[in-house]
Amino acid sequence: MKLQPIKIGDLEVKVPIIQGGMGVGISRYNLAGHVALAGGVGIISTAQIGYDEDDYEKNPLEANLRAIGKHIRKAREIANGGVVGVNIMVATQSYEEYVKASVEAGADLIVCGAGLPIELPKLVEGSKTKIAPIVSSIKSAFVICKMWDRKYQKAPDLVVIEGPKAGGHLGFTNEQLETITDEEYDNEIKGIIETVKEYAVKYAKKIPIIVAGGIFNKADVKKCMDLGADGIQVASRFVTTKECDASDAFKQAYINAKKEDIIIVKSPVGMPGRAINNDFIKKSLLGNTKIERCYNCIKGCKKTNIPYCISNALISAVKGNVDNGLVFCGANAYKCEKMETVQEIFDDLSDY
Known part of the structure; x- marks a missing residue:
């Protein structure tokens, strides 16, 4: 079977593969641009994105905010009309300024994790930028959807479910990481999907569900789709591509x-x-x-x-x-055994 196209609001995504945001500097314009060119959603991590700007050491915030616009523009030059978004951690100092800079630069999508993005709808109000929370539990999905509904009469445009096998900072305790089983988390994914569906029905809109964390091969993709996902988020496998922005x-x-x-x-x-x-x-x-x-x-x-x-x-x-x-x-990540191209990964994962 092939992954089917999805819509995030009015955004057309030909292949529902979202490239996870990886900071510092792992996913910037080159990787995100080529993922978007391949038909997926390219995501630029805003975490210290301006680390190589000339004034970063003196003015890190100014360097980062300026770099957001620069990398979105450069990604678009590659993407040929594809979808380019950003990942912003809620835990970021000056979080609101990062969101506003991304909106001003024309980001198609803002994905937020590392905290509950309760104020996100207000920060993108009046723009075309779509918003997507990252959740790891039924509880966090419920809280975000309920608060957005109550405060802003808004539902997410997309939801990313990030499981315990993800990379970088994780939304789990050490105890949970040691004890949670695949079967238990599969049930959590199903519960999150049902929670989000309630708000999709209320707002008469389709809210695509993207599953993330440990997805590496066709079998992983099939499992996510069988659980009810509309697409997948992949990060580690894109590191060992020639297009990745890392050294x-x-x-x-x-x-x-x-x-x-x-x-x-x-x-x-x-x-x-x-x-x-x-x-x-x-x-x-x-x-x-x-x-x-x-x-x-x-x-x-x-x-x-x-x-x-x-x-x-x-x-x-x-x-x-x-x-x-x-x-x-x-x-x-240990399964990465060779250098690939972004297109080769899309060819492999999109037909599962």
Whole structure:
């Protein structure tokens, strides 16, 4: 079977594959643009997106906000009319400014996780930008849909269900990550779908459901579709593409990784995260590294009581200094054994 086209409001998506937002700097204009060109939804991560701007060290917020517009424009030059969106963490400092900058730059879609995006409908009001929350539980889906309905008379344009096998920061406790079974989470996915359906009926609209987390091959795609999904979100597999914005060394870290190298780490921002074990992670467990300055990237992160600066760790990794940086990944990243192209991945996954 083939994945069928979907509509996100008035946006036509030929192949319902959303490329997950990966920061810092893993999914910027080149990857997102080529995913959109292939018929999917290309997503630019706004997390410290301006890390390589000339004034980033002095004015990180200004550099990031300017870079959002630059990367959306450059992605559109590649996308040939395809759908280009952004991923913005609710936990981001100056979150509202990131949303407004994305709307102003003409993002087709804003995907928000790492918190409940309760105010998102207000921030995009009057624009054509579509909005999609990332949820990991029936409870979070219900809270978001209920609040959007009550406060703004609005339902999501799309919902991403991100499971426990996803990469980077995760919406689960360590205990949940250790104990939850595939069968239990399959039931959670079904419950989320039913919750969202209630609001789709109320607003007489189709709300596509996208399942994410650990999706790597045709069997994974089939399972998601059998559960009732309208499409999939894939991230880790797009890292080892020639179009990915990360350095070759970062991509090679995925190719070199073994299953046992992928571990859960404690992030300075207070969430568990999934990453490739390396010298940096081992050193961080021994005690605090020297933190020269704070980039004010995440709410609740305090310079005085964190083991390392997550911005510096992620920037080091994306630039290629992987042994001294944090390499976030999904649970199945070890299955990346070769370099591919974006189109090759679409050809493989779209016909499951």
